[in-house]
Amino acid sequence: MENIKTLLDNKQYQELKQHLLSLNIADIAAFFEELEDKQQITILFRLLSKDVAADVFAFLQPEYQEVIVNALKDKEIALIMSDLYMDDAADFLQEMPANVVKRVLKNTTKENRDTLNKLLTYPEYSAGSIMTTEFIDVKQTLTVDEAFSKIKKKAADSETIGTIFVTDAKRKIEGVLSIRDLIMAERDALIKDIMNPNVIYATTTTDQEEVGALFDKYDFYALPIIDNEQRLVGIVTIDDVMDVVKEEVTEDMEKMAAISPTEEPYLKASAFSHAKKRIFWLLFLTISASVTGAIMSFFEDAFVAIPALVTFIPTLMGTGGNCGSQSATLVIRGLALNEISIKDYFKVAFKEFKVSLLVSIILSVVNFAIVWLRYGDPLLALVVALSLIIVIVIAEFIGSGLPLLAKVCKLDPAVMASPVIATLVDCIAMVSYFLIASAILGL
Amino acid sequence: MENIKTLLDNKQYQELKQHLLSLNIADIAAFFEELEDKQQITILFRLLSKDVAADVFAFLQPEYQEVIVNALKDKEIALIMSDLYMDDAADFLQEMPANVVKRVLKNTTKENRDTLNKLLTYPEYSAGSIMTTEFIDVKQTLTVDEAFSKIKKKAADSETIGTIFVTDAKRKIEGVLSIRDLIMAERDALIKDIMNPNVIYATTTTDQEEVGALFDKYDFYALPIIDNEQRLVGIVTIDDVMDVVKEEVTEDMEKMAAISPTEEPYLKASAFSHAKKRIFWLLFLTISASVTGAIMSFFEDAFVAIPALVTFIPTLMGTGGNCGSQSATLVIRGLALNEISIKDYFKVAFKEFKVSLLVSIILSVVNFAIVWLRYGDPLLALVVALSLIIVIVIAEFIGSGLPLLAKVCKLDPAVMASPVIATLVDCIAMVSYFLIASAILGL
Structure with missing residues (x-):
């Protein structure tokens, strides 16, 4: 990598061009x-050989794509656009400002322009928005040999040749076969005799998360996408799905930490946009916390009488929050992996009840010992121990229940994670704690 | 699905057998x-056609595999074992009790037995433990036509034919090409002229997470795995990597919620094993919380003089914890996606500082208003507002810094997530809060 930088800085462009030939596309993109x-970016791009330029371009972040497109001549843009896969081209255009989009589309063939305009209208997160339109389809009546000739012709422009689709004259999907089926078949066999007529597909409006679930269940490499007239209009390939999975996981983790998700990478986002994505939940949670505080005012007499009671607040609030967030995380992840569904509600609740008893007894015993040793007061220790049991049982009940409730209400279970639960549990914890203290210590 | 159940219950086995032919392997496995x-499980398995039985078997959970193997005759086991891909066979054996393993290996060909024994010795989470040994390799000197004949012969037994590897007489890897390259080439071209000699590979001991990162970077469908004598011994395919990614994400989320990760699905794990994976961190955190409590004892005079101070504890601890966990989550995820690296430490710290100022000013203003309205005491409101600013700035500093520190120390950053940070922040929050209160209110 340092080698490239030196060659570029020294303007040894011929050597650099040679050196680039031996590198992998992803490595070249990483170097960009x-x-x-800006000038070096454009120079380096122009040194790429024609057959990798579009591939490298597809790998780049939008800000680099913009720099390059702005420096290229119309003819060069036309070349890139004819080499890009349609899904990569659509992703690229989606990120560009209007004037760049206009110029790029002007330098795109009419056919590709129509395809792109269509791809860009599919809703975000839909199968249509992540599919590509470059796939291989053959007719039932072809022989294996004829199919191979067709594949050979279309291979360079198709995102995958691993899966081949069979369509009728109206482009309706009739079957599917793998390149392996084709290679293993006799060369004069008919496609209709070796294809699999049970095709699993999604529609252009299917949510990308459901598309991911289909790949997960069936171990597909490519999934056909049909429009509402049942015509095959595109395919989603496994590498697109990997990106979807990553995005969805990031989104879940952010929601679980009370962050409103955005797609900006951490370092690229400004402090202002970071603050924006964090402040909504913080405001909501800080107001909830003052409600807990207001409720605690009712017990002022108790902690004036026995100030030591205040020093156990971190233990009760912390442990309650931690237990609730453990349960919530396990249930949210179980739902995401389809290991748990809504009908398992009672099983989950019963299991969490047993777990909360086991966990709370151990933690109570430990805290009983700590408090007794510190204050020499077994009654005070009893208050803390009993409160802990109640707080933990309630925390795990709420922690496991809220994500399932969210799922029933068609909300994202991830939103019902630690911070929301911790705030709710804090409130319940304080009330139970001071009620138990009042009862046992006679306040 | 109900259809199958009815046919099975009514013992209409001939109809059932016919019906199964039209179903997808994953759907059949889901029905199992x-x-x-147990008897129905075995009957259903025996009704599967020979060419899908092993595929369905590979899809099943270990407990179902065990039921089936125990019911099968030696001959039937031998059949399954010869049809299973080696990585699936190794995964299956790994989950079986010793007596089952012994019986299965007895009914496996010597060649496969040797391969399995080798696969089973690779450390957990290594590339060796997830690779398969069934791939297609050809020699440099073959023509495209000769390569096709070899592929045709080996296709049925290879996990993928999408990527073809080129090896020398000592099985050292020399190049790689895709089935697309082969199809597009002239039939008399030589492999050495169309192969790509820049092979990216991993070794049997490479961590599976690194293997996942390679797939992510290069958009591979299959990655060659070499042993320490540079010989090609297996390949990892993208569907195995999808499973790895899922596992790693679950592990990260569990660690982030203070859970010791296990691989058991939620509902399959007993209450006891759930308690076991949750209690370690809870104990650690509860003890940390009592340290915070002990420190708070020093300020007893303050909250006896002004009991209202106690009612702001939930706001300070809650908000501090939430801010810290937001920062930690963003940094942990950024590290996992390689969007952030250790060298970005100062950039991250500076960004978090700016974000914490923005966020804390808004939250302070809101809380200042709430406290002033509730208690009519601007000085008390000032105490809360100032404490919040300090707590939030510290929380985001710690929240973003600890995961990076963990990375430097070669620990998993995910462990440094919300609960650990919240507990640390709680302690700092309480000390700052009471110091500020003492200073401003003259306690």
């Missing part, structure tokens, strides 16, 4: 992202 | 997992 000088 | 009667 280390450059800051 | 709804059966509870």
